[in-house]
Amino acid sequence: MPPTTIFDIPTPSLILDRAKLVRNIQRMADAARSKNVALRPHLKTAKSIDVARLAMEGQAGGVAVSTLKEAEYFASHGIMDIQYAVCILPDQLERVASIQQQGADLTLITDSVAVTRAICERGKELGANFLVQAELDCGEGRSGVFPDSKELIEIARLAHEASHARFAGVMTHAGHSYQCRSIAEIEKVAEVERSTAVRAAERIRDHGIPCATVSIGSTPTALHARSLDGVTEVRPGVYMFGDMFQAQINSCGVDDLAVSVITEVCSHHASLDRLLINAGALALSKDRSTENMPNDVGFGLVTDARGQLLKHKMKVARVYQEHGQVPLVEGVSYEELPVGTRLRVYPNHVCMTAAMYNHYHLVDSDKGDGCEVIATWPRVNGW
């Protein structure tokens, strides 16, 4: 039987290019190594053990996750050092204890003294030993305590002194690096991220409490920080794939994007200069993060089936539940793109788009014509 190609699989489907994935992973590994920090890949974007294995190659072995379902899944695949990088809730602790009973060290984060107390108490009740990190706000204003707050010391002390918990360090996330439009701006945010985490760790140590881990991370800051002195690890995630938004904030180039959606032209409107593809709001997500960027691609950049730019730039201007509307641009006619033509769409925000699919169709643009589907890799969605 001939090999399955991207021209055979149902549309819409999610395509992952192994060659680009590996290069993206290598670039971040080099960046972390050059700054003398461990790389803890954040698997919130990939949600795949196969991607995790590539991202962990040559690294210390720790990962970060964004859901307990991911934690359960990666623990079941033998990953033993997992940071659950979303503030823990007391009613999740039983599930955490179960994951630990599988043998995984699952580190929890919190910015709440009350939750830390609950962790210490439930640890005792459940016979568990919970690992607690304090989350810091380094300027994003999303979650986290401030490095100079009394709450920080209180969280550290409670966890440190508890019989069934341990204080494992501090972590912060400069999500506001996504607002930066130049590398110089990212460097500034990265330095605040670094100094916030280091300052917090020093204060904790000054109180006689060990603070082993000093964890920071976003793809832009992990790549572009000038110094990570005092930091022990970075936790970027989206770098593995990249997307149209990341390509505009200096995280990668459009040529580096490893994930796209394969789709087909499904209708030419009788009289209007636009065509429909069978990838809409569900296949692409409603993310519009390129809306105010220099290269606004609507709901995604349209390329040919192989992922090569078309001679004229086309984009998904509007989405319906199952349809994407692509305006024809000057110099392109319906005859060039008949119904059934396969196209690819590079999404704005790959975390959102990938979440609509249960698996990746793996291709490798370095092998042959790059169209063969060489594997199918599952994803773990949901909570």
Added chain:
Amino acid sequence: MPPTTIFDIPTPSLILDRAKLVRNIQRMADAARSKNVALRPHLKTAKSIDVARLAMEGQAGGVAVSTLKEAEYFASHGIMDIQYAVCILPDQLERVASIQQQGADLTLITDSVAVTRAICERGKELGANFLVQAELDCGEGRSGVFPDSKELIEIARLAHEASHARFAGVMTHAGHSYQCRSIAEIEKVAEVERSTAVRAAERIRDHGIPCATVSIGSTPTALHARSLDGVTEVRPGVYMFGDMFQAQINSCGVDDLAVSVITEVCSHHASLDRLLINAGALALSKDRSTENMPNDVGFGLVTDARGQLLKHKMKVARVYQEHGQVPLVEGVSYEELPVGTRLRVYPNHVCMTAAMYNHYHLVDSDKGDGCEVIATWPRVNGW
């Protein structure tokens, strides 16, 4: 063991209120009956056999779907009359033939003469008998041929005369009814939808071709059309659940919304007047369809865990991948909503939000305190 309640299940989870669902279904069934048309529930929103069974009660037995995966799923549950209401692609015909071999009549739609030709040819090659409807544009400008076009007659004739296809009628969808802001406006769009479909059917019949089905449908037009003379069926979908957008275009009231997301307060920011819930972009979707509406609820309206409005209106103002940011409003303090407090979020666009979950947790607000989870109903996502 005590019954499982909405206070026990993991967050975020999708809640479906059976009492409201049944009332919404009843309202649409009454509307269809009063206009002497069959109701063909569109299952693109619900994607659930359990919901389908309720929606089909007392109806003719036909449904509409938005993906072939839904078609396969509902056929496997014994539904025999399925309209795949998205323009069919030639490379999907083998899958269509397989579904038909399971015994289901799967009606296809197209607005393309070339695709109709492919359907007739592939029907012969596959030994199938494809049912073809012509899709009409009644003003939305998305897909469909115009009722006075020569393409319409060509599609009908090709399917009618083919050895392995049958022409099954015309269908149209007034998706632009979502732009209407008054019932009077909806009535006008509904009348154009009706007259477009009826005009197309008459032209086809004038050419000596039978046109059995005259199908229209959107929730607003199906509810508010003043007359559906000449129409044989309506295909609304979102009416079963409703959402914050539909509640503002006269499809339902906020009290009718049957689907919500249960979530928990997971962080109070140290110094800012906002809290975080553990329902973000993945749990709610990035749909912003209430953005320009009188009642803009951000990414969703926040209520208490039972679905009752809070004394002050709160909304999800911003979403991150796993967090929603809810600004505190005057008169509410953190003490009233400590970390771990369960809340519900009523989404803007329920089709998008529900698609992030693999199942519904069923409650019934007419029974007891409405908090017991009486069943778990699976959904069929993907393509």
